[in-house]
Amino acid sequence: xxxxxxxxxxxxxxxxxxxxxxxxxxxxxxxxxxxxxxxxxxxxxxxxxxxxxxxxxxxxxxxxxxxxxxxxxxxxxxxxxxxxxxxxxxxxxxxxxxxxxxxxxxxxxxxxxxxxxxxxxxxxxxxxxxxxxxxxxxxxxxxxxxxxxxxxxxxxxxxxxxxxxxxxxxxxxxxxxxxxxxxxxxxxxxxxxxxxxxxxxxxxxxxxxxxxxxxxxxxxxxxxxxxxxxxxxxxx
Amino acid sequence: xxxxxxxxxxxxxxxxxxxxxxxxxxxxxxxxxxxxxxxxxxxxxxxxxxxxxxxxxxxxxxxxxxxxxxxxxxxxxxxxxxxxxxxxxxxxxxxxxxxxxxxxxxxxxxxxxxxxxxxxxxxxxxxxxxxxxxxxxxxxxxxxxxxxxxxxxxxxxxxxxxxxxxxxxxxxxxxxxxxxxxxxxxxxxxxxxxxxxxxxxxxxxxxxxxxxxxxxxxxxxxxxxxxxxxxxxxxx
DNA sequence: TGCCGTGAAATTGCATGCAATCGGATCGGC
DNA sequence: GCCGATCCGATTGCATGCAATTTCACGGCA
Numbered sequence: 001x002x003x004x005x006x007x008x009x010x011x012x013x014x015x016x017x018x019x020x021x022x023x024x025x026x027x028x029x030x031x032x033x034x035x036x037x038x039x040x041x042x043x044x045x046x047x048x049x050x051x052x053x054x055x056x057x058x059x060x061x062x063x064x065x066x067x068x069x070x071x072x073x074x075x076x077x078x079x080x081x082x083x084x085x086x087x088x089x090x091x092x093x094x095x096x097x098x099x100x101x102x103x104x105x106x107x108x109x110x111x112x113x114x115x116x117x118x119x120x121x122x123x124x125x126x127x128x129x130x131x132x133x134x135x136x137x138x139x140x141x142x143x144x145x146x147x148x149x150x151x152x153x154x155x156x157x158x159x160x161x162x163x164x165x166x167x168x169x170x171x172x173x174x175x176x177x178x179x180x181x182x183x184x185x186x187x188x189x190x191x192x193x194x195x196x197x198x199x200x201x202x203x204x205x206x207x208x209x210x211x212x213x214x215x216x217x218x219x220x221x222x223x224x225x226x227x228x229x230x231x232x233x234x235x236x
Numbered sequence: 237x238x239x240x241x242x243x244x245x246x247x248x249x250x251x252x253x254x255x256x257x258x259x260x261x262x263x264x265x266x267x268x269x270x271x272x273x274x275x276x277x278x279x280x281x282x283x284x285x286x287x288x289x290x291x292x293x294x295x296x297x298x299x300x301x302x303x304x305x306x307x308x309x310x311x312x313x314x315x316x317x318x319x320x321x322x323x324x325x326x327x328x329x330x331x332x333x334x335x336x337x338x339x340x341x342x343x344x345x346x347x348x349x350x351x352x353x354x355x356x357x358x359x360x361x362x363x364x365x366x367x368x369x370x371x372x373x374x375x376x377x378x379x380x381x382x383x384x385x386x387x388x389x390x391x392x393x394x395x396x397x398x399x400x401x402x403x404x405x406x407x408x409x410x411x412x413x414x415x416x417x418x419x420x421x422x423x424x425x426x427x428x429x430x431x432x433x434x435x436x437x438x439x440x441x442x443x444x445x446x447x448x449x450x451x452x453x454x455x456x457x458x459x460x461x462x463x464x465x466x467x468x469x470x471x472x
Numbered sequence: 473t474g475c476c477g478t479g480a481a482a483t484t485g486c487a488t489g490c491a492a493t494c495g496g497a498t499c500g501g502c
Numbered sequence: 503g504c505c506g507a508t509c510c511g512a513t514t515g516c517a518t519g520c521a522a523t524t525t526c527a528c529g530g531c532a
Contacts, residue, residue: 012515012516013516014516047517049517050515050516051517070523071524
């Protein structure tokens with residue numbers, strides 16, 4: 001029974017708020033630089049400040065939130081230079097992913113990859129938020145397939161922050177990934193050609209990052225945004 | 237005004253305990269798997285459980301502590317497989333470091349590197365804890381010199397966790413770095429030969445990881461260990 | 473008008489308190 | 503003697519309260 005390993009741990013409120021806030025930031029529902037008062041977050045999720053405070057502290061460790069003592073918490077607001085740094089790291093990490101993957105390619109993984117790109121083409125264009133989420137999803141799946149949990153964690157983080165950077169400095173839709181590029185990549189991977197895959201991945205990421213230019217659009221008030229995320233993370 | 241810099245942000249107690257605990261774990265003063273009760277930590281640092289709790293939550297995000305809901309916090313206890321995963325990621329990250337560094341080599345950086353290895357040879361063997369700290373220090377400095385703060389953060393994390401892994405599965409002193417290997421590396425770097433440096437770094441890390449074998453030794457009670465760290469992090 | 477104290481409101485940092493949950497000891501049944 | 507149910511102490515999860523700090527508006531003064 002390889003089904004449920006250790007999955008169903010009792011999640012604490014802190015974990016839920018942490019996860020919900022992360023989603024909200026990564027889906028660009030909370031603009032970079034926006035202030036995140038503890039009171040308001042607690043109120044939005046129906047908890048006390050304590051919970052909000054802990055969640056913010058953890059998000060700060062992840063680099064998604066900036067915590068300034070006695071001043072408050074803010075959605076991370078990376079400079080363009082920091083954005084570039086993040087992309088550099090991402091490229092390095094994703095290179096590891098494809099190399100690892102190509103090295104330990106199996107028919108089963110190959111099949112999984114195939115179905116991945118197929119589904120991607122189908123789900124491609126639904127909602128804006130969905131598109132953003134989907135853009136990173138492929139890369140996350142790839143990382144997950146390496147079986148290296150730390151690598152997955154890091155890739156998750158950089159993919160997240162890259163979409164944040166693109167939200168700030170890219171034009172609209174620049175966070176989207178070209179499906180055909182993914183297709184080429186999968187072809188190289190299933191062929192076990194790690195070097196070629198690494199090259200393709202590099203190009204792919206360059207093409208994503210290359211779209212960085214402008215784009216600015218503020219969101220409405222924070223509370224209404226968080227309300228929708230609070231619903232999703234309702235305790236059963 | 238007397239040059240009281242405001243650059244020094246006021247550190248919160250949470251941050252201090254967070255940092256102190258991290259040091260304690262990374263210097264192997266707290267053995268992997270050891271339980272970390274909130275009460276005891278708070279007491280050790282002269283704060284309430286609230287602070288200890290927040291610090292533990294943040295350490296969990298960093299992967300240095302495992303947090304089990306309703307059960308408590310434990311010093312991370314990576315399996316041998318997880319240890320290998322961490323080393324894989326570390327090698328990839330440090331490859332980025334040397335490539336970046338070789339690419340943007342300047343006379344000043346070269347000088348810094350030189351003095352780094354020289355000091356290293358001098359300080360090499362003082363105390364056990366110092367040796368452990370020093371082992372990672374060189375790699376951290378390298379990462380810092382890239383100017384990429386995210387890369388630095390990740391390298392910091394993996395170096396930390398690698399020393400933890402070595403504490404568990406390596407023989408004593410296996411966390412130490414060979415100074416002469418560092419010397420060769422610096423030579424390649426200052427020559428701007430990124431590929432060669434990358435190769436050397438790979439070998440270097442393999443030689444460190446290769447020493448993984450056995451080794452087991454529990455530390456005394458937690459409180460006495462934490463006491464020394466509490467002193468260091470006293471608020472001035 | 474512009475600048476700089478001054479004070480009040482807002483917000484954070486932290487401690488404490490209480491209910492919920494877990495682990496282990498005890499005890500009874502087989 | 504071994505195993506499972508039951509209770510109790512220990513510890514966590516979370517909310518609330520209070521002091522400290524920051525922010526911001528106001529008003530005096532040049």
